[in-house]
Amino acid sequence: MTASTIDLPVGADDRRIARYAAAAIALTIAEAAIPSPLPGVKPGLANIVVLIVLLRHGWREAVWVSLLRVVAGSLMIGQLFAPGFFLSLAGTCASLAVLAVSARLPRAWFGPVSQSIFAAFAHIAGQLLLARLWLVPHNGLFYLVPVFAASALAFGVVNGLVAAKFLNGDNPPP
Amino acid sequence: MKQWLPLLRPGDWLVAVAGLVVVAVSFPLLWRGGPAEKAIVKRDGTVVAELPLNIVKRIDVEGALGISVIEVRPGRARVLADPGPHQYCVKQGWLTQANAVAICAPNHVTLALVGANRSYDSLNY
Numbered sequence: 001m002t003a004s005t006i007d008l009p010v011g012a013d014d015r016r017i018a019r020y021a022a023a024a025i026a027l028t029i030a031e032a033a034i035p036s037p038l039p040g041v042k043p044g045l046a047n048i049v050v051l052i053v054l055l056r057h058g059w060r061e062a063v064w065v066s067l068l069r070v071v072a073g074s075l076m077i078g079q080l081f082a083p084g085f086f087l088s089l090a091g092t093c094a095s096l097a098v099l100a101v102s103a104r105l106p107r108a109w110f111g112p113v114s115q116s117i118f119a120a121f122a123h124i125a126g127q128l129l130l131a132r133l134w135l136v137p138h139n140g141l142f143y144l145v146p147v148f149a150a151s152a153l154a155f156g157v158v159n160g161l162v163a164a165k166f167l168n169g170d171n172p173p174p
Numbered sequence: 175m176k177q178w179l180p181l182l183r184p185g186d187w188l189v190a191v192a193g194l195v196v197v198a199v200s201f202p203l204l205w206r207g208g209p210a211e212k213a214i215v216k217r218d219g220t221v222v223a224e225l226p227l228n229i230v231k232r233i234d235v236e237g238a239l240g241i242s243v244i245e246v247r248p249g250r251a252r253v254l255a256d257p258g259p260h261q262y263c264v265k266q267g268w269l270t271q272a273n274a275v276a277i278c279a280p281n282h283v284t285l286a287l288v289g290a291n292r293s294y295d296s297l298n299y
Contacts, residue, residue: 109185117189121196146200153193164181 017053017061021068024049028073038144040087040127041151044159046073047095047119051112051163056170059100066092083135087127094126095119112167116160120152210272210287213251215244218282227251227287237281244285253278253285 027045036042046069054062070092074085095118102110102118128148132141182190215223215235223244225231231246232254240257250268258280266276272289 105185109183110189111181111183111186113182113186114189117186117193121193146197149193149197149200153190153197156193157190160186161178161181165178168181 013057013061016057017064017068020049020053020061020065021072024065024069025073025076028069029076032077038147039084040124040144040148043155044120044123047116047123048159048163048166051116051119051160052166054099054103054115055107055112055163055167059096059103062099063096066096086134087130090130091123091127094129095122098122111160112164113157113160116163117153117156120156120159121149124148124152210249210251210270210274210289212288213244213246213269214286214288216284216286225251235283237278237283239281242278242281242283251285251287252276253283256281256283 024046050066053065074080213225225246235242242256243254245254250270252268253263256278263276263278275286
């Protein structure tokens with residue numbers, strides 16, 4: 001057998017990202033089976049994984065995990081390049097942008113729950129913005145803002161608490 | 175419940191309350207339509223009647239299947255009867271908000287409320 005001429009060294013961080021991304025993708029698929037009253041109102045369970053990665057390994061790895069999750073997750077549920085995929089991508093990009101800033105807040109004061117709420121609101125804002133510009137070019141869309149905002153807050157808090165629970169053992173408070 | 179509370183840091187409460195304020199502020203958006211002033215009845219997209227909502231009135235509209243009865247009361251309007259099979263537009267009951275619409279598709283009749291500032295036409299957009 002000819003030795004491969006392409007050599008892709010796989011580092012510990014690559015394996016770690018792959019492992020986290022796999023967990024996030026599994027949650028995405030599980031979530032696709034949950035019926036939702038309105039498209040857009042979803043628990044966003046995969047964000048728990050993204051939050052854990054963000055707080056354990058920093059923003060760059062969180063970006064990897066969450067983008068892999070969007071692409072591979074929508075590939076698995078047969079949504080790749082469907083409108084839902086782009087909405088998901090827009091939401092993810094918006095929440096990563098917000099997390100890039102909010103992750104710099106003092107950790108002693110702002111824990112995973114804060115990050116989760118910020119991310120959830122950014123997620124829905126990004127999605128709504130893209131939906132308004134592209135899918136539903138109509139301000140009637142914004143009638144739904146209260147519903148989306150309320151669900152973002154509720155799921156943001158819950159996901160943040162779950163992430164906090166996971167992270168609790170990592171570095172016990174001094 | 176108790177075991178979850180220690181996971182919240184002081185700033186988290188602040189962020190959660192801020193989130194709650196955002197949600198509360200966004201709620202008036204739901205009712206942005208404002209009060210309705212006129213009921214517009216259309217058949218196949220052409221206006222057959224414009225009824226001000228301050229006059230009690232009942233009109234019959236000849237549709238594709240038969241007669242739809244539109245009833246107007248102060249500040250509200252409804253489709254009282256319709257020959258369509260599913261009766262969706264009748265079951266919708268009273269319309270009170272501007273831009274609200276009841277569509278009796280089988281009979282080709284629509285009832286729409288408009289406010290003082292007619293923002294958009296949600297039927298033909």
